[in-house]
Amino acid sequence: MGRYVARRVLVAVPTLAGLSVLIFVLVSLAPGDPAEELTRKRFGDTEPTAADIARTRAMLGLDEPAVTQYLSWLGNALTGDLGTGFSRGRPVSTEIADAFGVTLVLAAAAVLVVVVVAFPLGVAAAMLHNRWPDHLLRLLTLVGASVPGFFLAYVLIYLFAVELGWLPVAGRGGLDHLVLPALTLAVVPTAIVSRLLRSSLLETFGESYVRAARAKGLAATAVVVRHGLRNATIPVVTYLGTLLAGLLDGVLIVEVIFAWPGLGQLTVQAIGARDYPLIQGIVLFAGALYVGLNLLVDLSYRLLDPRIRLAGTGER
């Protein structure tokens, strides 16, 4: 197991390095001159001279050749220094850490919604196959797969904030501010998790151990929970990587719409402001987070299902 983890981590390093090279290539392809844009913004109405722009360029290190710029960025990044953002002049690592904390709250709330809704719904849909919970789930799946989050968000805002006035429209505050963004974020993963649970539960119902449990007179619910659900959860764990990607993609849209000052909003702002150090830092952070969490998902999958662990690399 230890060797497996080490190998996966080693493979991730060149991948993340490649990602940062990709961003540098894109930055050098990008139109416009960040030094000039930044100088103009600082100067406001007065026209900056070429010397002013050159000074900014030198200050940002943009006068160096691209390779030198990249290597010095990489060297600093390896020591944990991701540089300073152009637009607000704050250290990139501070910006990311602050925003990530805010995003975590939202993501945790969304995951809570997924767990609380998806498990009962998946079980109900499997037990009452082709009856109303199953139809409800089919509708949710259809909505989740087809309605864009940036439209659904406004439908929810209109219903619950404008018409009913139960919840705030946007912004950050008490728990009530969390409800709508978390719901929007949770719709797609809830649909997918409950569908996965439903179909894998239906599959376990055909297994001999479930039939045996039924035959010995165990109550239906007990059979489902004790025998079916335990085995049906494994496919759900494999989906966690996709769930995570969905959350990271989702916060881009949801945070912008709900004015939630997290990583998603920071990303969109950084791109809008062409804040290269900040973009580069966010990409590296998101990449590491994504790769690292996918590794954790794979590990938990191996821990949950002994068949995979034993069939693995021949260890043990």
Place this chain on the structure above:
Amino acid sequence: MSADPAVVTAIGRSPLGRLLGDRAAVVGLAIIAVVVAGSLLAPWVAADPIAQDVGNRYAPRSIDHPLGTDQLGRDTLARILHGGRYSLGMSLAASLGIAVLGVVLGLASASYGRATDTVINRLADVFLALPTLVLMLVVVGLLGQGLRNLVIAVILVGWPTYARIVRGMALATREREFVTAAEAAGASRARIALRHLAPNLIGPVIVLTTIDLGRVLLAVSALSFLGFGVTSPTPEWGAMLSDARTLFTSHPELMLPPGIAITVMVLAFNLAGDGLRDVLDPRDVEGGARWDRPAST
């Protein structure tokens, strides 16, 4: 075990016949046909999508304006139909680009030895190291706003999955006897890839592309919504939704036409794609097992 009559008829009918027998798929195909036709014919059948009529802002539905008018008195139906040209056009261009790049790199990966395979695989790893929308946003954000750059971003982020699948299928096909025969006859690697492997990939890649169209449209609309697609007066569904956003508190109804247009088209692509997959891969039929009535095996 007796033969299941449903299976017998399923095998007996042609793929097209079975696709047309799938009611959901037919509905999906019909919606696609109507919207695509409406968008293609928009310059001739619809009103001018940019012409403003300031005296007639926020008009309700009427004969002249079947979907009403927007904050500048522009005809909403005309904007939806013209917008379809951009939204669907970009999605189609991106899907084709993903398929072509994926097939080319996947075939190269399977055909041109270990070094090529490793390079393409590592490259794919890089593009798969971020969630799709995050990477698309970064790419289009850095390249700069615009239709072309938006499509490039979607293609760049989309190809690795296709390349992986194509590579796998090509490697499996290479084991078949007709390829071994061609190799023995001295055919070049390029000839084998193009004449023997590629024809066997066309069907599965078409299915894959169709299934993905809905997701591509969602991605394109999301990037447009965030302001990286068309510029202001040009109608496009994601951009229309983004415009309507600023007027949400006073005129929430402006969000409905573009929002519903995207939803309905994604739904139609999903229905048609699922139908196509069921027809071309009949093994994937959902079992009828129930918790108290297991499927017969």
